[in-house]
Amino acid sequence: MHGHLAARLFDEATLRRLTALAELNPDLVVDDFTTPAAERALRETEVIVSCWGCPPLTPAVLDRAPRLRAVVHAAGSVKQHITEACWRRGIQVSSAAWANALPVAEYTVAFVLLSGKEVLRVREDYRARRAAHDWLAACSGAGNYRRTVGIVGASRIGRRVLELLRPHDLDLLLHDPYLPPGEAERLGATAVELDELCSRSDVVSVHAPELPSTRHMLNRERLALMRTGATLINTSRGSLIDQRALTEELVAGRLCAVLDVTEPAVLPPDSPLYDLPNVVLTPHIAGSLGNELHRLAAAAADELERYVTGLPFAHPVTEEEWERSA
Secondary structure, eight states: OOTTHHHHHOOHHHHHHHHHHSOOOTTOOOSOTTSHHHHHHHHHOSEEEEOTTOOOOOHHHHHTOTTOOEEEESSSOOTTTOOHHHHHTTOEEEEOHHHHHHHHHHHHHHHHHHHHTTHHHHHHHHHHHOSOOOHHHHTTTOOOTTEEEEEEOOSHHHHHHHHHHTTSSEEEEEEOTTOOTTHHHHTTSEEOOHHHHHHHOSEEEEOOOOOGGGTTSBOHHHHHHSOTTOEEEEOSOGGGBOHHHHHHHHHTTSOEEEESOOSSSSOOTTOGGGTOTTEEEOSSOSSSOGGGHHHHHHHHHHHHHHHHTTOOOSSBOOHHHHHHOO
């Protein structure tokens, strides 16, 4: 993982658990498998505990790690470092994607509910007026009763969002081409095609993986289907939305947006999205940060304990899931 990350990831209690479970040098944090220290460690390593910044486990790296049997990832996607060679070697892989999904879902649900209350518009109006006003009349179209929310992608995050939204008086729509029949209803939603979801939803929230087939899945035509005043939330990947088309809609004021990811990842300084009153723009913070990192580390320690005691991983990553993951 990144060299600076370990100190933020592992608190003292989790580090004690890890060192009790396995022979571990907490001072050896590797982000380059070609260094002498890394090569010496690889020769003896049975389990790699990884996080963001782990280099790819290429065939050449695996050749230098003859004892490697498992990778426990203390974060979400393993697509950046797990390679096809890992599956050919029969290496077990575990991920804390379930744990990283929790704060993303919480961030999403918070903005779904705030969007229904038209908080962005009212904040700007109140800031401009700085006086008493008939807010009951001004907010006559706001509220979360029987509002329609469309979830794009029944991923871990998408499912958690649906779970958190179910207690509210909302109508939930779900689009996912891989969803088995009846699964949407079990999740408390109605399965619809993407065009219908866009046209019916007051809020559209994107939780699909970044794949060639999902690039610009919300294109100009689908953005145009969205209701005037609707909100688009993206905590997935910026490439899933046509950034230029979305920017035009936002500049025109027809849509609102909550964007934790964009394309490019950091917009140029002159992008209008930084200053638009109908846009919340954040720098990819919906996932785990701060003390939420400790949840990822604890999840990795739980999986290492299962491995040491001969139990299967509670949260394994299969090759099929790896192929379809972000």
